[in-house]
Amino acid sequence: MTEASIVLRPAAPSDVSLLFDWVNRPDSLSNKLQTQAPITPARHRAWFAERLADPDSAIWIAERDGEPLGQVRLQRKGGGLEVDIYIAAQARRGRLGGLALAQAARLAAVRWPGVPLLARVKPANRASRRLFLGCGYTVVADRPDQVVYELRRSAGAEA
Ligand SMILES: CC(C)(COP(=O)(O)OP(=O)(O)OC[C@H]1O[C@@H](n2cnc3c(N)ncnc32)[C@H](O)[C@@H]1OP(=O)(O)O)[C@@H](O)C(=O)NCCC(=O)NCCS
Numbered sequence: 001m002t003e004a005s006i007v008l009r010p011a012a013p014s015d016v017s018l019l020f021d022w023v024n025r026p027d028s029l030s031n032k033l034q035t036q037a038p039i040t041p042a043r044h045r046a047w048f049a050e051r052l053a054d055p056d057s058a059i060w061i062a063e064r065d066g067e068p069l070g071q072v073r074l075q076r077k078g079g080g081l082e083v084d085i086y087i088a089a090q091a092r093r094g095r096l097g098g099l100a101l102a103q104a105a106r107l108a109a110v111r112w113p114g115v116p117l118l119a120r121v122k123p124a125n126r127a128s129r130r131l132f133l134g135c136g137y138t139v140v141a142d143r144p145d146q147v148v149y150e151l152r153r154s155a156g157a158e159a
Helices: 013-023 041-053 096-111 126-134
Strands: 007-010 057-064 067-077 080-087 117-121 138-142 147-151
Touching: 007 096, 013 041, 013 057, 013 067, 041 057, 057 096, 067 096, 080 096, 096 117, 096 126, 117 126, 126 147
Parallel strands: 080 117
Antiparallel strands: 007 057, 057 067, 067 080, 117 147, 138 147
16 A cells, blocks of 8 residues: 555544544544543534644544545644544554554644654554554653653654
8 A cells, every 4th residue: 555545634524423433443442541431422522523623633534545444633732742543443454554644744744843743552552552663653651551652853844
């Protein structure tokens, strides 16, 4: 798969059900650091509306041939942009995660120049750990509950 074969498009209000489905998948919930319980439709709707209106957040849907296969979300917290990624199970292990992360980093560099990307990963989440290391992130904290990865960027740098 080449980078040109996937597109990251901004999430729209009509993606509410798609993202609700993905967030409540067991492999999504089990990898969350805080929210392990299923998320209710009302809570998801409120959260999604808030994210879409938030200038410090971005959500992109990763598509191949018009088919939505995953999402990347960035949310500015403190001095960094926290990354959340989900690739639908049937599309995994084909480098889509890495391609989506690379595109998200480029979009972030334009929108938030110089702001580092941060990922908080459960130590048992081997796929994510390989993903972030493979995308140039480095470990900045290794704790029993989470490993924190950071992608440092200089203002205006190309990805
Ligand atoms: C993590 C996730 C996004 C990876 O997506 P993906 O499209 O499979 O990723 P890629 O194909 O680009 O693979 C990235 C690396 O992870 C490795 N990898 C993928 N799945 C793996 C697994 N189950 N076990 C070990 N390594 C794995 C790949 O081999 C690759 O490593 P390499 O470059 O050294 O060969 C996907 O597994 C996912 O959505 N998981 C559930 C949600 C989640 O955990 N999100 C992250 C929360 S921080």
